[in-house]
Amino acid sequence: MQRVALEQLKEGMVLFEEARDIKGRLLLGEGSEIKSSHISIFKKWGITEVTISGEADDKEDDKTGIDLELFERTAKNVKNIFQHAGLSHPFMKELFRLSVSHRFHANDFEPLHRINIPEADEQNNVIKVNLRNELSKKSIKLPEISTIISDLNEVINDPQSSAEDVGTVVNKSPSLSARLLKIVNSSFYGFRSKIDSISRAVAVIGTREIASLAIGLSAIAVFKGIPKEIADMRLFLKHSLACGLLARIIAAHNNIPQTEQLFVAGLLHDIGRVVIYKDFPDQAAILFRLCAGGNELLFQEEKNRLGCKHTDVGKILLTKWNLPETLVQSVFYHHSPSKAREPAWPSIVHLSDIIVNALGFGSSGERFVPQLDEKALENISFPPAILAMIVKQATHQFTSFVSFLKE
Ligand SMILES: [Fe+2]
Ligand SMILES: [Fe+2]
Missing domain, CATH: 1.10.3210 (Hypothetical protein af1432)
Incomplete structure (x- = not known):
């Protein structure tokens, strides 16, 4: 078997394993012979590569x-x-x-x-803190939640949230929206046409999904x-x-x-x-x-x-x-x-x-x-x-x- 990029996929090749879109929906079963209509379907559903039978390369x-x-x-x-x-x-x-x-x-x-890490003398090589105690005393400095994460939490927890709500929160931070759009346009999703706004990303990928991604990207700021x-x-x-x-x-x-x-x-x-x-x-x-x-x-x-x-x-x-x-x-x-x-x-x-x-x-x-x-x-x-x-x-x-x- 081998992985083949969509551009290299040809009619007559046989799928080694079923092809599913990013949401896991079955597009074509294992063992199916590829036809030109299948290639169009894969393109439409954002598939970038499939596994076909044949000599392993x-x-x-x-x-x-x-x-x-x-x-x-x-x-x-x-x-x-x-x-x-x-x-x-x-x-x-x-x-x-x-x-x-x-x-x-x-x-x-x-x-x-x-x-x-540089060597230390014996005295400075002994751990003096018990984190469990520090945690129970609440003396560990835990990073504060950013306003953007708490706003996104509200969006996720509110069943009435709309695409517009996510867009409003995300667009408050130009760097977050730029990073989100970069991911949405990468091979992570494999969309063929460019997604150039958060509202479009929400429409294609989903309100909660984009809000979750935005939370993850905001949270890594603590790194x-x-x-x-x-x-x-x-x-x-x-x-x-x-x-x-x-x-x-x-x-x-x-x-x-x-x-x-x-x-x-x-x-x-x-x-x-x-x-x-x-x-x-x-x-x-x-x-x-x-x-x-x-x-x-x-x-x-x-x-x-x-x-x-x-x-x-x-x-x-x-x-x-x-x-x-x-x-x-x-x-x-x-x-x-x-x-x-x-x-x-x-x-x-x-x-x-x-x-x-x-x-x-x-x-x-x-x-x-x-x-x-x-x-x-x-x-x-x-x-x-x-x-x-x-x-x-x-x-x-x-x-x-x-x-x-x-x-
Ligand atoms: Fe790890
Ligand atoms: Fe770990």
Whole structure:
């Protein structure tokens, strides 16, 4: 099988898997022979590529002419970052294969990056804060909700909201409306004609969907100001965006209509870390040094050394901001989705985060691929066979965010 861009799609090709639009509506069944009318339908519904049967043209797996020794070394190093995730589950096996291939072709041969935080003497290497206590004393400085998010919350919570209401709120911020239009016109949606106003975007994509996207884009403003010595904000943003893109794609494959909300859940999944890095930079630096000296997951060390995890902080922040409960739960349970009462959305964010860590799209500070909650794969439909395709789709969409990241 191979992914084929719509421009390269020809009559007579056979669909390897069903084609669905971005809302998950079935357009053409698996095994159908492509006719010119199908190509017109795909164009009309914003499909940018489909999977067809035939010889795989997976250049990533073609090992002719490559430095095999370097490839093997990359595989060995990738195995190291998979030490907590394990390789026994077929999903992880396939993800490992993709990770080795992706990192090798991206010249990322040594994925276990060293940290650049300066050494400290013994006295300054002891964590002195218990975040759980700080949270219960309410002494953590949680960022205030912006007026735009609270206005958008009102729009989302009001069943009478109109397209005009979203437009009025979003247009108050020229930079937000510009970023929204950039996303709407990117391959994220794949519309053929240009959407040049928020009211048009709302008409095509939906009131709640655009409001959700706008909330996500406004919320990431808190990423600004992460101390440079602790984490690279651009890498953090990349990790978050890639997780959002994957969550949205996996949601579409599961016929979940609220794809934008899943994008936002992925985008904000590690927001608790932002608060920790900004409020307790010295403690975060010690935590990184401790992690670099051992082989523990940052996530586990947060709990062991700081007394609570970034998921706890994220939950408190998003609850304070009055964001929808489904979103709060997806963020809170993204490392343990089977514990959630409604595990489907947290499972999607969980798998997206694992994939993003495995492929090395940005970083939120974690050096290893997090452990898989195997039940996550029972909560949604995600056969390992479609992993390669989903990763390709996400990589393709991710490139259209590069200009967005530059701002
Ligand atoms: Fe996380
Ligand atoms: Fe993450």
